[in-house]
Amino acid sequence: MRIGIKFCTRKPGGAEQGIPWIGSSYADLIGFPAEPRRDAGFQLSKIQSGLDPEDWKPFDAIGAGTREIRLRDANGIYRVMYVAKFDEAVYVLHCFQKKTQATSQRDKDIAAARYRAVITSRRTGS
Numbered sequence: 586m587r588i589g590i591k592f593c594t595r596k597p598g599g600a601e602q603g604i605p606w607i608g609s610s611y612a613d614l615i616g617f618p619a620e621p622r623r624d625a626g627f628q629l630s631k632i633q634s635g636l637d638p639e640d641w642k643p644f645d646a647i648g649a650g651t652r653e654i655r656l657r658d659a660n661g662i663y664r665v666m667y668v669a670k671f672d673e674a675v676y677v678l679h680c681f682q683k684k685t686q687a688t689s690q691r692d693k694d695i696a697a698a699r700y701r702a703v704i705t706s707r708r709t710g711s
Contacts, residue, residue: 602633606677607699613680614665621656621663625680628654632667632675647693648700651678664688666696668703676703 606614614625628638640655650670656663662683669675679696 602672603674604629604633604677605674605703607703608679608695610665610677610680610699614677617656617663617680617682618658618660620658621660624656625654625663625665628656629665629667629675629677632669644696647678647696648704651696651700653688664692668700671707678703 614622617625628641631638638654641652642655644651644653644666647666648668650668652667652669654665654667656665664679664681664683665677666679667675667677678699679692681692681695
């Protein structure tokens with residue numbers, strides 16, 4: 586599983602906290618239309634600053650501490666699943682456009698596999 590850091594910000598009085606994008610999550614976000622993509626970036630910067638995004642819900646079925654940012658515009662409904670319970674980073678697990686009322690099992694499986702990869706990577710230090 587690829588983990589790449591695309592940008593960082595500095596918390597007030599603290600060290601830089603990066604956003605590791607797990608798997609294809611960064612490329613998937615770049616594929617969003619402009620407005621939801623900008624909004625996702627703004628919401629992620631709020632999370633990096635220790636604030637909650639404007640519209641989110643917990644998604645602990647994926648893994649403890651997982652949340653999803655809920656975005657919508659005229660083109661559709663979009664989600665960014667992330668985990669921010671670790672001091673060193675906000676890990677973005679999965680970005681996708683919702684096609685149905687409920688989150689698809691495929692999207693849940695992708696996010697869960699990436700969550701497990703983060704936990705394993707943190708445990709082994711790789």
